[in-house]
Amino acid sequence: KAGVTQTPRYLIKTRGQQVTLSCSPISGHRSVSWYQQTPGQGLQFLFEYFSETQRNKGNFPGRFSGRQFSNSRSEMNVSTLELGDSALYLCASSLDGQGWTSSYNEQFFGPGTRLTVL
């Protein structure tokens, strides 16, 4: 079974531009989460999608948005890029349990997209 794939792997943009990153989850996985990894802040949760709906959101400005398609593929968009948005953006997918009483579903991470903002 193929793992989580993210495209592109590397991206260079300039301040003020916008960028779209793509994530294809493992086949059959319905939940997709996004994380930002930087040397200063570490790994921070951006948002999580399930059945094309944002189910959970971290503390990021509205410039960061995402969506999920009917095939569970997800994209995240960052508008009006700032230098501080330079980071490794990680996507993770999981099967989905219904509510807290279900057993935990392991999150499988992709290799990430390295975004550099100049």
Place this chain on the structure above:
Amino acid sequence: GDSVTQMEGPVTLSEEAFLTINCTYTATGYPSLFWYVQYPGEGLQLLLKATKADDKGSNKGFEATYRKETTSFHLEKGSVQVSDSAVYFCALSEPSGGSNYKLTFGKGTLLTVNP
């Protein structure tokens, strides 16, 4: 809110040495606890997990025990190898609005094992 504190390192060991990476957490409820590993240029891989107090997670010679009384989940390995060189992240997941898929991570600990 939830938080995870782990020793930031870097940690440098010789092959076959004993490894401990400390991790403590703050959570309002009953979180699940995890250790993830990140090899250079790669994403995160789940190393081990524990979902309730006193559970012991283990994998590839690594172990960690969920200690509710000390809110800790320290990672240990009896004999490290050069191939264990990586960044290790402690993390927790707690119910949030009915969804338990938000992981809160520690800052990560860089481990370098020399031959």
